[in-house]
Amino acid sequence: MTTTSSSRNVGAVTSVPRYRSRWNGKRIVTRVLRYLALLPIVIFAVLPFYWMLCTAATPPADAFSLTPSLWPPALTFDNFIRVVSSTTNPFAQQFLNTVIVSFAATVLAMVFGLSGAYALARLSFRGRGTLGTGIILLQFFPGVLLVIPLFVVLSRLGLTNSLVGLAIAYTTLTLPFTIWILRGYLQSLPVEIEDAARVDGCSYVGVVVRIVIPTIAPALAVVATLAFVSSWNEYLLALVLVNKPGMQLLGVGLTSFASQFGTDFPGLFAMATLTTIPVVLVFLVFQRALVGGLSAGAIK
């Protein structure tokens, strides 16, 4: 990796040439053209997000304008206060449900995923290759194919309309890629330190706790981020497995609010903003690690 003078702006895996701020006509023209070409893409990417924030901050009386403007006439925080403090709107409860289920699914995927990845990467046993391929293949299975049998099984077990059932169902989504990424990361690390610890009498559990977890902490952060975000953003399973308003998660809560109170767009997008901000923050904080971790897994 080359060191760059503008390291602040450069991603984790860069090998870009050294940044020189020399005055050079051709270079400046190229740079301006670069920004000009990026501008429409940035507008396309940001505009819907910006429009959500604008609508959320518009007083309800102004939301239905036949000539809406990109610059809202007045801004207010009242919509946020209204949706959070409402006694009839289950938004706060649904937010809490989503937090609980996403955390539980993340923790389950990490524990199961780490031990599975360790076994696949480090231990020798019959059927290791087949099992590894099988887990990669699981990523190809469409969620819609899983949702019907999961619905039948969980309703027989009495686990529909339950956060436990949802956490289990979400783990089905996150476990395969957790195992896959952690396994790839472990295989890229030298095994000698772990062997040395074994020879010195450390148990397998000790090796995992004292050596593996500290070494692969960056990969664990990536996997936890992905698992949390994909649980938070899941929609189909939450739609099928829950039908009581108090047990619903944010996705179904928001869409049923939209169809019930179709005219309260400021309220709807105030809730949508509160739903989106946590994941956008998590994404921005872990952006670099995420890019590094994903590409390491994909390039392998």
Added chain:
Amino acid sequence: MTVPTFSDRLIKRSFVRRAGNSALNVIDRRPAPFFLAPALLGVVLIDGIPLVYGLTISLFNQSLSNPTTSFVGLRNYGTQLSSPSTWNSIGLSLVFTGFSVGLAFLLGMISALLLNAPMRARGVIRALLIIPWAVPAFVAALIWQWMYNDQFGIINSVLTDLGVHSPPLWLSSRYAMMSLIIVMVWKSFPFQMVLLLAGLQAIPDELYEAAKVDGASAWKGFVSITLPLLRPISFISVLMAAINAFQFFPIPWILTAGGPAGSTNVIPISSYNTAFQAGQLSQGATIATIMFIIILIGASVYLWRYVKLMGSL
């Protein structure tokens, strides 16, 4: 792949191995089952069994209203494959997947190429471009539905300001598929951009410098260095995006729910409606299985062509 057989043998002979009956020693004698158990429990119990069960359901005539079921063999598949609406859904899904993945790849590639140079505010621009990836799909669908609104929507308001006389009714049967594709491109291009950017940054600068010394133009360098070296990562990102788009549910469901007049009735919507709106669980599972088989065949052909092209994976 490193199989630590030698060190395992070494450890078995090692004097340091302590005797005793503690739990850790039990694990150490046979570590693989212990470490595999939780993952296997997870994968087999909550992925494997539902999958097999899903295939089984498609061979019965189970419905939400009728608790008694009987085995019907492949009759559901006959029903679905002889129904024009199934083929219509498959066609719509191919259009949705093809266009959204193609355009998202193109946009991701352009953004990655533009961002792959030292420039001010690069980190900020990249962060802004990643936002659509982080926004939950159901929120994205709600925002775009509001922006597409024909009376109060911002898109048509801006188009009118720009002088367009009768802007399109975005969610009408004529334009709905195009509108869904735009939302899907918005949601999925950052993923392509991030992977391609990582691929670009892994290309050593020496290659370009050597090409420059040999008198190659920038375009020639792009065609004969950048594109070939991006092929492996493009292959993976396109495959993942295509599988994702083919089965993508929230955006079509929230924006149009398959309508108007079936114009966006892609396979996942058709499967969901059949299973949970019409209550025909077995028919829904049959459609989902057909979708899975299409993904499997498509991915295999794609992989096979790739291996033929590149010599190996």
